[in-house]
Amino acid sequence: GGVGKTTLVKHIHNRILQKMPHVKVYWVTVSQDFSIKKLQDDIAKIARLQFLDENEEQRATILHQHLVGKKTILILDDVWKCIHLEKLGSPHRIEGCKFIITSRSLEVCRQMECQELFKVKTLNENEAWDLFKENLLLHGHTVLTEDIEKKAKKLAKKCGGLPLALNTVAASMRGVNDGHIWSNAIKNFRNSSLQMEDLENNVFEILKFSYNRLTDPSLKECFLYCCLYPDDAQIKKDEIIIKFIAEGLCGDIDEGHSILKKLVDVFLLEGGEWYVKMHDLMREMALKISKFMVKFELVEIPEENIGPLNWREFP
Numbered sequence: 001g002g003v004g005k006t007t008l009v010k011h012i013h014n015r016i017l018q019k020m021p022h023v024k025v026y027w028v029t030v031s032q033d034f035s036i037k038k039l040q041d042d043i044a045k046i047a048r049l050q051f052l053d054e055n056e057e058q059r060a061t062i063l064h065q066h067l068v069g070k071k072t073i074l075i076l077d078d079v080w081k082c083i084h085l086e087k088l089g090s091p092h093r094i095e096g097c098k099f100i101i102t103s104r105s106l107e108v109c110r111q112m113e114c115q116e117l118f119k120v121k122t123l124n125e126n127e128a129w130d131l132f133k134e135n136l137l138l139h140g141h142t143v144l145t146e147d148i149e150k151k152a153k154k155l156a157k158k159c160g161g162l163p164l165a166l167n168t169v170a171a172s173m174r175g176v177n178d179g180h181i182w183s184n185a186i187k188n189f190r191n192s193s194l195q196m197e198d199l200e201n202n203v204f205e206i207l208k209f210s211y212n213r214l215t216d217p218s219l220k221e222c223f224l225y226c227c228l229y230p231d232d233a234q235i236k237k238d239e240i241i242i243k244f245i246a247e248g249l250c251g252d253i254d255e256g257h258s259i260l261k262k263l264v265d266v267f268l269l270e271g272g273e274w275y276v277k278m279h280d281l282m283r284e285m286a287l288k289i290s291k292f293m294v295k296f297e298l299v300e301i302p303e304e305n306i307g308p309l310n311w312r313e314f315p
Contacts, residue, residue: 002164002203002281003120005078005102008192010098013075021070030079031231031280035089043074043088063089067097074099078232078280081272082111105159122161131163132156135170135267143177151182158189158206164204164267164279172213188212207285210266222259223268226245226278234275 016025040059042050047066051059067089074091079101091097092113103109109117112191123131124315136142136152144152147166155173159165169189176182214220222244229235241256250256264271268282278286 002162002207002279003146004163005120007163008120009075009077009100009102016073019205023073025073026077027075027077029077029232030083032080033231034083035078036083039076039083039088056270060087060089064206065089067091067094070096072097072209076101079103079108079112080105082108085112096212123163125157128159128161129153129156132159132166132170135167138171138174141175142173145177145179147179148177148182151179151186155182155186155189156184160203160206162203162206164281165203168207168210168267172210174266185209186214203281204285204288207281208289211267211285211289214266214268216262218249218260219259222256223263224286224290225249225289226269226276227283229278229282231280232277234277236271236275238274239278255290264297 013025013027016023024047026043026046028039028046030039036056037059040056041051041064042065043049044059045061049062049066051062054062072091072094074088074097076099078101085092085099085158091099101109101112101114106117106119122128132152132155133144137144142148152173155169156166161170173185174180176185189205211220211223214223225244225247226235226240229240237257237260238253241253241260244250244256244259245252250259259269260269260276263269264276270277270279
Protein backbone atom coordinates (compact mmCIF):
# COMPACT_ATOMS: atom_id res chain seq x y z
CA GLY A 1 0.00 0.00 0.00
CA GLY A 2 0.95 3.65 -0.46
CA VAL A 3 2.79 3.04 -3.71
CA GLY A 4 0.44 5.26 -5.75
CA LYS A 5 -2.01 2.85 -7.43
CA THR A 6 -5.05 5.10 -6.97
CA THR A 7 -3.11 8.21 -8.00
CA LEU A 8 -1.98 6.52 -11.20
CA VAL A 9 -5.49 5.37 -12.08
CA LYS A 10 -6.87 8.86 -11.33
CA HIS A 11 -4.41 10.17 -13.92
CA ILE A 12 -5.63 7.56 -16.43
CA HIS A 13 -9.24 8.42 -15.58
CA ASN A 14 -8.65 12.13 -16.20
CA ARG A 15 -6.81 11.48 -19.48
CA ILE A 16 -9.69 9.36 -20.75
CA LEU A 17 -12.18 12.11 -19.92
CA GLN A 18 -10.02 14.67 -21.73
CA LYS A 19 -9.08 12.64 -24.80
CA MET A 20 -12.11 10.36 -25.22
CA PRO A 21 -15.28 12.35 -24.40
CA HIS A 22 -17.46 9.74 -26.13
CA VAL A 23 -16.44 7.08 -23.57
CA LYS A 24 -18.41 6.69 -20.34
CA VAL A 25 -16.15 6.21 -17.30
CA TYR A 26 -17.59 4.76 -14.11
CA TRP A 27 -15.31 5.00 -11.05
CA VAL A 28 -16.25 2.97 -7.98
CA THR A 29 -14.18 2.66 -4.78
CA VAL A 30 -14.58 -0.87 -3.41
CA SER A 31 -12.61 -1.08 -0.11
CA GLN A 32 -12.61 -3.89 2.45
CA ASP A 33 -16.21 -3.70 3.66
CA PHE A 34 -17.86 -3.80 0.23
CA SER A 35 -21.05 -5.64 -0.64
CA ILE A 36 -22.34 -6.55 -4.09
CA LYS A 37 -25.51 -4.55 -3.46
CA LYS A 38 -23.51 -1.44 -2.57
CA LEU A 39 -21.33 -1.80 -5.70
CA GLN A 40 -24.45 -2.21 -7.83
CA ASP A 41 -25.94 0.89 -6.20
CA ASP A 42 -22.75 2.89 -6.77
CA ILE A 43 -22.58 1.98 -10.47
CA ALA A 44 -26.30 2.63 -10.92
CA LYS A 45 -25.95 6.07 -9.31
CA ILE A 46 -23.14 7.05 -11.69
CA ALA A 47 -25.07 5.64 -14.66
CA ARG A 48 -28.25 7.41 -13.51
CA LEU A 49 -30.16 4.16 -13.19
CA GLN A 50 -32.69 3.44 -10.50
CA PHE A 51 -33.31 0.12 -8.81
CA LEU A 52 -36.58 -0.75 -7.09
CA ASP A 53 -37.00 -4.08 -5.30
CA GLU A 54 -34.86 -6.19 -7.63
CA ASN A 55 -32.58 -8.89 -6.27
CA GLU A 56 -28.86 -9.06 -7.12
CA GLU A 57 -29.38 -11.11 -10.28
CA GLN A 58 -32.08 -8.77 -11.60
CA ARG A 59 -29.91 -5.75 -10.82
CA ALA A 60 -27.01 -7.38 -12.71
CA THR A 61 -29.28 -7.83 -15.74
CA ILE A 62 -30.28 -4.16 -15.65
CA LEU A 63 -26.62 -3.11 -15.47
CA HIS A 64 -25.73 -5.46 -18.33
CA GLN A 65 -28.51 -4.06 -20.53
CA HIS A 66 -27.31 -0.53 -19.78
CA LEU A 67 -23.69 -1.33 -20.71
CA VAL A 68 -24.44 -3.15 -23.98
CA GLY A 69 -23.78 -1.01 -27.05
CA LYS A 70 -21.86 1.68 -25.17
CA LYS A 71 -18.17 2.53 -24.97
CA THR A 72 -17.64 2.18 -21.26
CA ILE A 73 -14.74 1.86 -18.83
CA LEU A 74 -15.49 0.58 -15.33
CA ILE A 75 -12.81 1.38 -12.74
CA LEU A 76 -12.87 -0.61 -9.50
CA ASP A 77 -10.43 0.97 -7.06
CA ASP A 78 -9.03 -0.73 -3.94
CA VAL A 79 -10.26 -4.29 -4.51
CA TRP A 80 -9.40 -6.61 -1.60
CA LYS A 81 -10.94 -9.88 -2.76
CA CYS A 82 -12.34 -11.41 -5.91
CA ILE A 83 -15.56 -9.83 -7.20
CA HIS A 84 -17.75 -11.88 -9.52
CA LEU A 85 -18.17 -9.45 -12.41
CA GLU A 86 -21.37 -11.21 -13.50
CA LYS A 87 -22.99 -9.49 -10.51
CA LEU A 88 -21.96 -6.11 -11.97
CA GLY A 89 -23.39 -6.74 -15.43
CA SER A 90 -20.50 -8.80 -16.88
CA PRO A 91 -18.54 -5.79 -18.23
CA HIS A 92 -15.65 -8.09 -19.20
CA ARG A 93 -17.89 -9.92 -21.66
CA ILE A 94 -19.39 -6.88 -23.40
CA GLU A 95 -17.86 -5.60 -26.61
CA GLY A 96 -16.63 -2.02 -26.19
CA CYS A 97 -16.61 -2.27 -22.39
CA LYS A 98 -13.33 -2.36 -20.46
CA PHE A 99 -12.59 -2.57 -16.77
CA ILE A 100 -9.61 -1.51 -14.66
CA ILE A 101 -8.98 -2.58 -11.08
CA THR A 102 -6.43 -1.61 -8.45
CA SER A 103 -5.52 -4.09 -5.76
CA ARG A 104 -2.72 -4.91 -3.37
CA SER A 105 -3.15 -8.58 -4.32
CA LEU A 106 -1.82 -10.08 -7.55
CA GLU A 107 -3.95 -13.16 -6.87
CA VAL A 108 -7.14 -11.06 -6.85
CA CYS A 109 -6.23 -9.66 -10.27
CA ARG A 110 -5.74 -13.16 -11.64
CA GLN A 111 -8.97 -14.45 -10.12
CA MET A 112 -10.86 -11.61 -11.81
CA GLU A 113 -9.48 -12.62 -15.22
CA CYS A 114 -7.47 -9.44 -15.79
CA GLN A 115 -5.81 -9.64 -19.21
CA GLU A 116 -2.97 -7.20 -18.45
CA LEU A 117 -1.22 -6.97 -15.10
CA PHE A 118 0.86 -3.92 -14.16
CA LYS A 119 2.82 -3.77 -10.93
CA VAL A 120 3.24 -0.20 -9.69
CA LYS A 121 6.85 0.04 -8.60
CA THR A 122 8.27 2.18 -5.83
CA LEU A 123 10.29 5.25 -6.80
CA ASN A 124 14.01 4.90 -7.31
CA GLU A 125 16.36 6.84 -5.04
CA ASN A 126 16.60 9.94 -7.27
CA GLU A 127 12.83 10.08 -7.90
CA ALA A 128 12.16 9.60 -4.20
CA TRP A 129 14.50 12.44 -3.24
CA ASP A 130 12.95 14.77 -5.84
CA LEU A 131 9.47 14.15 -4.41
CA PHE A 132 10.67 14.45 -0.81
CA LYS A 133 12.52 17.70 -1.55
CA GLU A 134 9.56 19.17 -3.43
CA ASN A 135 7.29 18.74 -0.40
CA LEU A 136 9.98 19.70 2.11
CA LEU A 137 10.69 23.03 0.42
CA LEU A 138 7.05 23.93 -0.15
CA HIS A 139 6.22 27.43 1.19
CA GLY A 140 9.95 28.22 1.43
CA HIS A 141 10.33 27.74 5.19
CA THR A 142 13.14 25.17 5.01
CA VAL A 143 16.74 26.15 4.27
CA LEU A 144 18.52 23.23 2.63
CA THR A 145 22.05 23.58 3.95
CA GLU A 146 24.62 20.93 3.10
CA ASP A 147 24.18 19.32 6.54
CA ILE A 148 20.37 19.32 6.43
CA GLU A 149 20.30 18.04 2.84
CA LYS A 150 22.50 15.11 3.83
CA LYS A 151 20.19 14.23 6.72
CA ALA A 152 17.05 14.83 4.66
CA LYS A 153 18.30 12.38 2.02
CA LYS A 154 18.92 9.85 4.77
CA LEU A 155 15.36 10.26 6.01
CA ALA A 156 13.95 10.13 2.48
CA LYS A 157 15.77 6.87 1.84
CA LYS A 158 14.04 5.30 4.85
CA CYS A 159 10.67 5.85 3.13
CA GLY A 160 11.38 2.97 0.79
CA GLY A 161 10.34 4.82 -2.36
CA LEU A 162 6.67 4.94 -1.27
CA PRO A 163 5.06 8.23 -2.45
CA LEU A 164 2.59 8.34 0.44
CA ALA A 165 5.41 7.96 2.97
CA LEU A 166 7.68 10.46 1.19
CA ASN A 167 4.94 13.10 1.07
CA THR A 168 3.91 12.59 4.68
CA VAL A 169 7.38 12.51 6.22
CA ALA A 170 8.63 15.48 4.18
CA ALA A 171 5.60 17.54 5.15
CA SER A 172 6.12 16.68 8.83
CA MET A 173 9.71 18.02 8.64
CA ARG A 174 8.82 21.16 6.69
CA GLY A 175 10.31 24.29 8.28
CA VAL A 176 12.83 22.41 10.44
CA ASN A 177 16.22 24.11 10.06
CA ASP A 178 18.01 22.67 13.08
CA GLY A 179 20.38 19.81 12.27
CA HIS A 180 19.97 18.35 15.78
CA ILE A 181 16.21 17.98 15.25
CA TRP A 182 16.88 16.20 11.94
CA SER A 183 19.32 13.84 13.66
CA ASN A 184 16.78 13.15 16.40
CA ALA A 185 14.07 12.52 13.81
CA ILE A 186 16.26 9.94 12.07
CA LYS A 187 16.87 8.24 15.42
CA ASN A 188 13.18 8.25 16.35
CA PHE A 189 12.29 6.97 12.91
CA ARG A 190 14.55 3.97 13.43
CA ASN A 191 13.12 3.16 16.85
CA SER A 192 9.40 3.71 16.28
CA SER A 193 7.16 0.71 15.64
CA LEU A 194 3.55 -0.28 16.13
CA GLN A 195 4.56 -3.93 16.58
CA MET A 196 2.39 -5.14 13.70
CA GLU A 197 2.78 -8.01 11.29
CA ASP A 198 6.24 -8.04 9.67
CA LEU A 199 4.81 -7.39 6.21
CA GLU A 200 3.12 -4.21 7.40
CA ASN A 201 5.77 -2.91 9.79
CA ASN A 202 7.73 -0.68 7.42
CA VAL A 203 4.90 1.40 5.99
CA PHE A 204 3.07 1.79 9.31
CA GLU A 205 6.28 2.75 11.07
CA ILE A 206 6.81 5.50 8.50
CA LEU A 207 3.26 6.82 8.81
CA LYS A 208 3.34 6.69 12.61
CA PHE A 209 6.52 8.75 12.51
CA SER A 210 4.56 11.57 10.86
CA TYR A 211 1.74 11.19 13.39
CA ASN A 212 4.26 11.43 16.24
CA ARG A 213 5.67 14.64 14.72
CA LEU A 214 2.37 16.41 15.44
CA THR A 215 3.22 18.67 18.37
CA ASP A 216 -0.33 19.79 19.14
CA PRO A 217 -2.35 17.10 21.02
CA SER A 218 -5.54 18.45 19.43
CA LEU A 219 -4.21 17.57 15.98
CA LYS A 220 -3.52 13.99 17.09
CA GLU A 221 -6.91 13.61 18.73
CA CYS A 222 -8.81 15.02 15.74
CA PHE A 223 -6.83 12.83 13.34
CA LEU A 224 -7.71 9.72 15.35
CA TYR A 225 -11.35 10.77 15.53
CA CYS A 226 -11.55 10.67 11.73
CA CYS A 227 -10.82 6.92 11.70
CA LEU A 228 -14.20 6.30 13.31
CA TYR A 229 -15.80 7.04 9.93
CA PRO A 230 -16.11 4.16 7.43
CA ASP A 231 -13.35 3.31 4.99
CA ASP A 232 -13.04 5.81 2.12
CA ALA A 233 -15.79 8.04 3.54
CA GLN A 234 -15.99 11.63 2.36
CA ILE A 235 -16.21 13.33 5.74
CA LYS A 236 -18.08 16.63 5.59
CA LYS A 237 -15.92 19.32 7.16
CA ASP A 238 -18.81 21.16 8.81
CA GLU A 239 -20.17 17.91 10.26
CA ILE A 240 -16.96 16.66 11.79
CA ILE A 241 -16.00 20.09 13.15
CA ILE A 242 -19.31 20.19 15.05
CA LYS A 243 -18.40 16.78 16.49
CA PHE A 244 -14.91 18.04 17.40
CA ILE A 245 -16.49 20.91 19.33
CA ALA A 246 -19.02 18.61 21.04
CA GLU A 247 -16.19 16.31 22.16
CA GLY A 248 -14.10 19.22 23.44
CA LEU A 249 -11.38 18.63 20.84
CA CYS A 250 -11.53 22.22 19.57
CA GLY A 251 -13.09 25.50 20.61
CA ASP A 252 -15.01 26.73 17.59
CA ILE A 253 -15.64 26.42 13.85
CA ASP A 254 -12.59 28.46 12.86
CA GLU A 255 -10.25 26.35 14.97
CA GLY A 256 -11.79 23.20 13.52
CA HIS A 257 -11.12 24.32 9.96
CA SER A 258 -7.57 25.24 10.95
CA ILE A 259 -7.01 21.75 12.40
CA LEU A 260 -8.30 20.04 9.26
CA LYS A 261 -6.13 22.23 7.04
CA LYS A 262 -3.02 21.39 9.07
CA LEU A 263 -3.76 17.66 8.81
CA VAL A 264 -4.26 17.97 5.05
CA ASP A 265 -1.05 20.02 4.70
CA VAL A 266 0.99 17.20 6.27
CA PHE A 267 -0.80 14.54 4.16
CA LEU A 268 -2.38 12.77 7.12
CA LEU A 269 -5.75 13.61 5.55
CA GLU A 270 -6.77 14.15 1.94
CA GLY A 271 -8.77 17.29 1.34
CA GLY A 272 -11.57 18.42 -0.96
CA GLU A 273 -13.50 21.68 -1.03
CA TRP A 274 -16.14 20.52 1.46
CA TYR A 275 -14.79 17.22 2.77
CA VAL A 276 -11.73 15.36 4.04
CA LYS A 277 -10.79 11.69 3.57
CA MET A 278 -8.37 9.22 5.12
CA HIS A 279 -6.16 7.09 2.92
CA ASP A 280 -6.92 3.47 3.77
CA LEU A 281 -3.42 2.98 5.20
CA MET A 282 -3.79 6.08 7.37
CA ARG A 283 -7.10 4.78 8.67
CA GLU A 284 -5.64 1.35 9.45
CA MET A 285 -2.80 3.00 11.36
CA ALA A 286 -5.18 5.32 13.24
CA LEU A 287 -7.40 2.40 14.25
CA LYS A 288 -4.41 0.50 15.59
CA ILE A 289 -3.20 3.52 17.57
CA SER A 290 -6.70 4.14 18.89
CA LYS A 291 -6.99 0.62 20.27
CA PHE A 292 -4.16 1.43 22.64
CA MET A 293 -5.04 5.03 23.42
CA VAL A 294 -8.79 5.30 23.73
CA LYS A 295 -10.26 4.59 27.16
CA PHE A 296 -13.51 3.00 26.12
CA GLU A 297 -15.85 0.30 27.38
CA LEU A 298 -15.38 -1.80 24.25
CA VAL A 299 -12.42 -4.18 24.14
CA GLU A 300 -11.49 -2.73 20.77
CA ILE A 301 -12.83 -0.28 18.25
CA PRO A 302 -14.78 -1.99 15.43
CA GLU A 303 -12.81 -1.65 12.23
CA GLU A 304 -15.63 -1.53 9.69
CA ASN A 305 -19.18 -0.22 9.27
CA ILE A 306 -18.89 2.26 12.10
CA GLY A 307 -19.96 5.84 12.42
CA PRO A 308 -18.62 8.44 14.80
CA LEU A 309 -18.54 7.28 18.42
CA ASN A 310 -18.13 9.29 21.59
CA TRP A 311 -14.63 9.17 23.00
CA ARG A 312 -13.01 11.66 25.29
CA GLU A 313 -10.15 10.52 27.48
CA PHE A 314 -6.56 10.02 26.44
CA PRO A 315 -3.73 8.86 28.66
